[in-house]
Amino acid sequence: MRYSMQVKPISFLKANAAEVLSDLAKNREPLVITQNGEAKAVLQDVAxxxxxxxxxxxxxxxxxxxxxxxxxxxxxxxxxxxxLRAKQMPT
Known part of the structure; x- marks a missing residue:
């Protein structure tokens, strides 16, 4: 998996939050969020x-x-x- 392909600016996240969440759940690949051109966060699906x-x-x-x-x-x-055998309950 190449993280360089999964990089988006924070403005993209703000404008497309629902789509981003849907893609995260479907593709199960993390997304790097940048701010001012610098990596600031990684988003991933809950699973x-x-x-x-x-x-x-x-x-x-x-x-x-x-x-x-x-x-x-x-x-x-x-x-x-x-x-362990000493702790076993009689059957």
Whole structure:
């Protein structure tokens, strides 16, 4: 995806807000908004934003897990399995 193709001035956004929102939802490509020729904001549809936030959350969890491994805050698998089995409800 080339962001240079998705650049519009703020005046375009003001004059065509409904069309811009429709295009964002349909194409699911972000739109760079410029002011005085300088990039100032990026607009994206809600579904893409939510997917990005979920991805970032997952990456954060993975980074925290990696930190735990690096600092030695880990437990042997056998201990974890034993503990989980002890917590299982009888069927």
């Amino acid at each position: 893409s934003y939510e997917a990005t936030q979920e991805t970032l959350a997952l990456l954060k969890v993975l980074a925290l897990g990696q930190q735990d491994v690096e600092t030695g805050r880990v437990k042997p698998l056998e201990d974890v399995v034993t503990r």
